[in-house]
Amino acid sequence: xxxxxxxxxxxxxxxxxxxxxxxxxxxxxxxxxxxxxxxxxxxxxxxxxxxxxxxxxxxxxxxxxxxxxxxxxxxxxxxxxxxxxxxxxxxxxxxxxxxxxxxxxxxxxxxxxxxxxxxxxxxxxxxxxxxxxxxxxxxxxxxxxxxxxxxxxxxxxxxxxxxxxxxxxxxxxxxxxxxxxxxxxxxxxxxxxxxxxxxxxxxxxxxxxxxxxxxxxxxxxxxxxxxxxxxxxxxxxxxxxxxxxxxxxx
Numbered sequence: 001x002x003x004x005x006x007x008x009x010x011x012x013x014x015x016x017x018x019x020x021x022x023x024x025x026x027x028x029x030x031x032x033x034x035x036x037x038x039x040x041x042x043x044x045x046x047x048x049x050x051x052x053x054x055x056x057x058x059x060x061x062x063x064x065x066x067x068x069x070x071x072x073x074x075x076x077x078x079x080x081x082x083x084x085x086x087x088x089x090x091x092x093x094x095x096x097x098x099x100x101x102x103x104x105x106x107x108x109x110x111x112x113x114x115x116x117x118x119x120x121x122x123x124x125x126x127x128x129x130x131x132x133x134x135x136x137x138x139x140x141x142x143x144x145x146x147x148x149x150x151x152x153x154x155x156x157x158x159x160x161x162x163x164x165x166x167x168x169x170x171x172x173x174x175x176x177x178x179x180x181x182x183x184x185x186x187x188x189x190x191x192x193x194x195x196x197x198x199x200x201x202x203x204x205x206x207x208x209x210x211x212x213x214x215x216x217x218x219x220x221x222x223x224x225x226x227x228x229x230x231x232x233x234x235x236x237x238x239x240x241x242x243x244x245x246x247x248x249x250x
Contacts (some may be wrong), residue, residue: 003006005159005231007029007031007032007033008032008035008036010032011032011035011036011046011213012035012036013031013036015033015036015037015040015042015193016040016044017040017041017125018036018056019042019070019248020041020148021033021042021044021045021189021246021250022042022043022044023044023045023047023218023246024045024046024047024059024060024063024067025047026047026049026057026059026060026069027047027059027161028058028059028245030063031059031062031195034046034063034066035063035066036068038066038222039184042127043068043069043250044063044066044067044068044069044070045067045068045071045213045242045246046059046060046063046064046067046069046070046071046076047060047070047089047234047242048060048070048071048072048073048081048083049170050073050074050088050089050169050170050171050174050203051169051170051195051199051200051203052077052195052196052199053076053079053080053195053198053199053202053203053221054080054195054196054198054199055080055203056077056080056081058150060081060229061195062079064082064083065185068081069083069084070082071083071084071086071238071242072084072085072086073086073087073089073180073226073238074084074088074206076202083086083145085238086239086241086242086245087191087235087236087238087241088134088174088206088236088238088239089122089174089236089237089242090174090175090177090178090235090237090239091156091171091174091175091178091236092104092178092239092240093160093179094156094157095157095159095160095179095215096160096180096211097160097180098160098161099163100161100162100163101163102126102127102128102147102161102162102163103124103126103127103128103162103163103164103166104127104128104130104158104159104162104164104165104166104167104211105119105127105128105129105130105165105166105167105220106165106166106168106172107129107130107131107132107134107174108130108134108167108170108188109132109133109166110133111131111132111133111134112134112149112186112188113134113237114165114215115132115186115220116134116139118165118215118216118217119204119217119220120139120142121145121217122221123228124216124221124224124239125145125146127143127146128146128147128148128158128162129143129146129147129148130149130150130151130152130155130158131148131150132149132150132151134148134150136148136150137172144198156175158174159172159179159181160179160181162176162181163228164181164182164183164184164219164224164227165181165182166178166183166186166223166224166230167184167191168185168186168187169185169187169195169200169203169204173185173203173207173209174207177207177233177235178188178218181248182209182227182230182232183207183227184208184210184211184212184220184224184226184227185203185207185209185210185211185212186212186215187200187202187211187212187213189213196233197213200213201226206233206235207233208231208232208233209227209230210226210227210228210230211223211250216220226241227249
């Protein structure tokens, strides 16, 4: 909270009347510049998270009353927020998909230790393991043949070459869908900001992906094999639709 409060003076200096519109992408740190833009009379676009179905994210809920438009990804989100559905925001392909033959297991920004530990106990051979804030060294020692890292600026290249992507709900599974990759959705049961089990189920359904809610080595292997044979989802590009809407309207 102190960091959020300190962000207001910085936002006040950066948000000027020269902006035609301000877009909040959902982070808590979008709140100060969004409020400053509203006070300056600048139209505010408020984007909800793609993985929220049961109740809205804190940022989207706080900003909705002052927003010119609240952007939704799915029809089901109309139950939690008043807004317009544009479709899921699919990242632009920055490389062509390729077959690296490996399983990408992503712990997310903060790292999901239970998932990483269970993956480490499997007998999977060709694995790329992304650990987030969890120290990667232990997994490197256990699996010298795996590629293990905390973060990388070119994560999209890793996604583009994966055979299957195992990840929590959010941007990574959507980017995997952009590259036509099978996905396994993993629920964060202990992270306070994570959605509910129902959120995870609905998000997995949108991507036609198996949901891994109980973590074990066998469950991971089974979900990966199931993902390989499932049909890939066909998703409309909400990001393009929103960009065209903003250009027309503002």
